[in-house]
Structure formats: structure tokens, C-alpha cells
Amino acid sequence: DAGVTQSPTHLIKTRGQHVTLRCSPISGHKSVSWYQQVLGQGPQFIFQYYEKEERGRGNFPDRFSARQFPNYSSELNVNALLLGDSALYLCASSNTPGNSPLHFGNGTRLTVT
Amino acid sequence: DAKTTQPPSMDCAEGRAANLPCNHSTISGNEYVYWYRQIHSQGPQYIIHGLKNNETNEMASLIITEDRKSSTLILPHATLRDTAVYYCIVRVANNNAGNMLTFGGGTRLMVKP
Numbered sequence: 001d002a003g004v005t006q007s008p009t010h011l012i013k014t015r016g017q018h019v020t021l022r023c024s025p026i027s028g029h030k031s032v033s034w035y036q037q038v039l040g041q042g043p044q045f046i047f048q049y050y051e052k053e054e055r056g057r058g059n060f061p062d063r064f065s066a067r068q069f070p071n072y073s074s075e076l077n078v079n080a081l082l083l084g085d086s087a088l089y090l091c092a093s094s095n096t097p098g099n100s101p102l103h104f105g106n107g108t109r110l111t112v113t
Numbered sequence: 114d115a116k117t118t119q120p121p122s123m124d125c126a127e128g129r130a131a132n133l134p135c136n137h138s139t140i141s142g143n144e145y146v147y148w149y150r151q152i153h154s155q156g157p158q159y160i161i162h163g164l165k166n167n168e169t170n171e172m173a174s175l176i177i178t179e180d181r182k183s184s185t186l187i188l189p190h191a192t193l194r195d196t197a198v199y200y201c202i203v204r205v206a207n208n209n210a211g212n213m214l215t216f217g218g219g220t221r222l223m224v225k226p
Contacts, residue, residue: 033213041218042200058213090157092157102159103159
């Protein structure tokens, strides 16, 4: 079975631009979470969606938004990009929002210049 | 979620057991201990989790002390491919808890020939 897939794998944007990152969960998984990993640090939680509803939100500004589609895939949107948004953006899926282990994709490397 | 403390780095000889410690002295009764690892340029990979009993799977063993204030992840026969950052995370496990994992700095395990 395919794991969590993310696209694109790499992306370069300019300050002030907008970016959309995409994630397809493991087949049968209904929960998707997004994490940001700045170089040298552990991943930081951004959002979680389950059954197309937001179930959790981390300490990120309103420039960050996300949604989940009927097929359980998800998009993460970031507006008005800042240099500090440069990071690896990870998507993870699980069966349920609770105890199930998270399965991560290999991320999208975003560079903001 | 309870905070965890891990050594920043460890070395292990190839073929030997790697024992990675984690302190979680403020863990609550309903919090599980999870271990993930992140190999360079990849997303975190789920390894194992447990509540209070020792657990074993095809990847590793998890030993949790009786008071649950610390645990050890054991890779029985480390290989060069086990070189990674290992994260110990404690997490409330119920369907309302969401998928917010709090990653610390982890332990950078270097397996040497």
C-alpha cells in the first residue's frame, strides 16, 4: 500500500507570495495532520483534520490555513510568506484522531527567499 | 502532554544493542509513551508505543519502568541504517485527544561500523 504522499517535494517562493501544499493520506485513514519542521528542530504541530473538520490547531498565525476534502486528502495554505516560513512541512495520517500512531510523509521542503 | 528528556546524542557499534533512554517523570496515568525516529531527509517513522507493559515488535522493544517515569527503547542489533534522530513522546490517548505530538530535541543515534 502507498504511504502518505506529499507534493511538491521541493518549492521555492518569494516573500509575500502564497503557497499550497498537498497531502494524500494512507488509504482508509480519515485523519490528517500538518507539522512544520525548521532545520535543526523537531516537528511542530500546525493543524489536524478529521472527517473534514478541524480538530486541533497549533500556535501558528492566521496566515496558515488548511482544509480536508471528501476523499480525505488535504491542503495546507500559507499566505504572505515570510523568510521564517522556510521549513520542511510534514503531513501525517492516522485511522482516528486519538490513539492511532501517525504515519508521516517525507514532506515538502519550502524555501522562501 | 508531559515533557520528556532525552540525551542529545549517542553512539552505538554496528551489531550491538542500542539502548535509548527517556525520562518522563510527570507522565499521567492516561498518557502513552511513543517512539518515532527520523532518518535524514525523511519524515518521522513510528516505531512503537506502550502504556505500562513492555512492548516488542519487529523493529524494537520498549521497556517502561514500573513507576512509568522513564523508558528505554532497545534496538537489539543496530545497523548503519538505524542512524537517525529518535524522539520519545508522551501522549494522551483517546479519540478527543487529537494528533498533536509534542516533539522535543530527540536523541541523535550514530551507529558506527
